[in-house]
Amino acid sequence: MNTATQQQQRGQKQKLDPTDNKLHVSSKKNAREFIFISKIFLKKFQNVELHALGEATKISVRVAENLQRQGLVTITKINSFTADIEGRKRVKLVVSLQLTQDGKARIDQEFQA
Numbered sequence: 429m430n431t432a433t434q435q436q437q438r439g440q441k442q443k444l445d446p447t448d449n450k451l452h453v454s455s456k457k458n459a460r461e462f463i464f465i466s467k468i469f470l471k472k473f474q475n476v477e478l479h480a481l482g483e484a485t486k487i488s489v490r491v492a493e494n495l496q497r498q499g500l501v502t503i504t505k506i507n508s509f510t511a512d513i514e515g516r517k518r519v520k521l522v523v524s525l526q527l528t529q530d531g532k533a534r535i536d537q538e539f540q541a
Contacts, residue, residue, distance in 0.1 A: 449473040500531030
């Protein structure tokens, strides 16, 4: 058993290290948690795509809007389409975010504290 699995079983937190710039938003967590997670992704990638299905689309829009209102990102593109998943048609939303210069400095400062 690897160390990450052992830590999860004991309920310990582990550091989030994203491997690509796609953040899959779900309705299991609230917008505040995804705002924090988005900042981690933005710190690493500068361009992030929020992917959401169904009810999670509301959360992804809220996350993108809050980050833009705070001046951390610019919303560069919003795509919506219908995806056929497990025989059901579902709405999929992809929001592309670009980190601003001011946003980069503020996120770096936030994570150093």
